[in-house]
Amino acid sequence: MSTVRIQVSACALSATVNHLRYRPNYAVSTSRFNDRFTFRPLRVSMSSVPPSEPLEIAVKASLTTPNKLGDCPFTQRVLLTLEEKHLPYETKLVDLRNKPEWFLEISPEGKVPVINIDGKWVPDSDVITQILEEKYPSPPLATPPEKATVGSKIFSTFIGFLKSKDPNDGTEQALLNELSIFNDYLKENGPFINGKDISAADLSLGPKVYHLEIALGHYKKWAVPDSLNFLKSYLKDIFSRESFINTRAQPEDVIEGWRPKVEG
Numbered sequence: 001m002s003t004v005r006i007q008v009s010a011c012a013l014s015a016t017v018n019h020l021r022y023r024p025n026y027a028v029s030t031s032r033f034n035d036r037f038t039f040r041p042l043r044v045s046m047s048s049v050p051p052s053e054p055l056e057i058a059v060k061a062s063l064t065t066p067n068k069l070g071d072c073p074f075t076q077r078v079l080l081t082l083e084e085k086h087l088p089y090e091t092k093l094v095d096l097r098n099k100p101e102w103f104l105e106i107s108p109e110g111k112v113p114v115i116n117i118d119g120k121w122v123p124d125s126d127v128i129t130q131i132l133e134e135k136y137p138s139p140p141l142a143t144p145p146e147k148a149t150v151g152s153k154i155f156s157t158f159i160g161f162l163k164s165k166d167p168n169d170g171t172e173q174a175l176l177n178e179l180s181i182f183n184d185y186l187k188e189n190g191p192f193i194n195g196k197d198i199s200a201a202d203l204s205l206g207p208k209v210y211h212l213e214i215a216l217g218h219y220k221k222w223a224v225p226d227s228l229n230f231l232k233s234y235l236k237d238i239f240s241r242e243s244f245i246n247t248r249a250q251p252e253d254v255i256e257g258w259r260p261k262v263e264g
């Protein structure tokens, strides 16, 4: 098992009264004797203080380079959340082509990311980021519910276009439509989805559009049109953040990761 330790020194300790509310959450407990997940309420203890030990997180390993992070946008979303909240973490690289026994014990579905929070292994980036928000509310990253789905059709339309073998099947236009809608939204509401500050929805969408740019550039010789200038500057802002640079996959891994979908 490969391990990378990352220590973050600075941590914002302020929490506003708004962040002191308790909201119930759900964790997944896994059992060796039962392949299904069981859901049960989890009381998340809120804290502005970072954990004394780095949070362990199992992530996809690179397909091309030993001991490097791989190309999973859901994993990057969680790593971005940890980075933006200045939480120390320790990645455990998992070769998803040859899943080790220790990994299948903590993640019976065999999926990354899975993170250890208070001794429990929690899968799914939606669940993980919600728990991190509740447990470590500062700086706040929650996106208001009415904005949380902005841009959410971009990833599926990207995959449709990437997999398409027929240039006239409308998949390119479907993607362009979604990107234009998002560009117009940013023009009115930007620079980020929730206005002036980055939030959870950007941390989810950013890695997906990073994959889109690399995969479509490689397999379709396609690029986001320059006319979508609000989207272009949004991507530039996100991709140049330190958190993004620290957690991004290598382009060659993104290309390899999508190959089975393109050639399959």
Ligand SMILES: N[C@@H](CCC(=O)N[C@@H](CS)C(=O)NCC(=O)O)C(=O)O
Pocket: 060, 071, 072, 073, 074, 075, 096, 110, 111, 112, 113, 123, 124, 125, 126
């Ligand atoms: N809904 C999950 C999706 C996680 C997911 O699909 N992860 C992929 C890698 S990006 C995975 O582990 N796939 C299992 C495999 O490739 O065997 C989340 O948001 O965390």
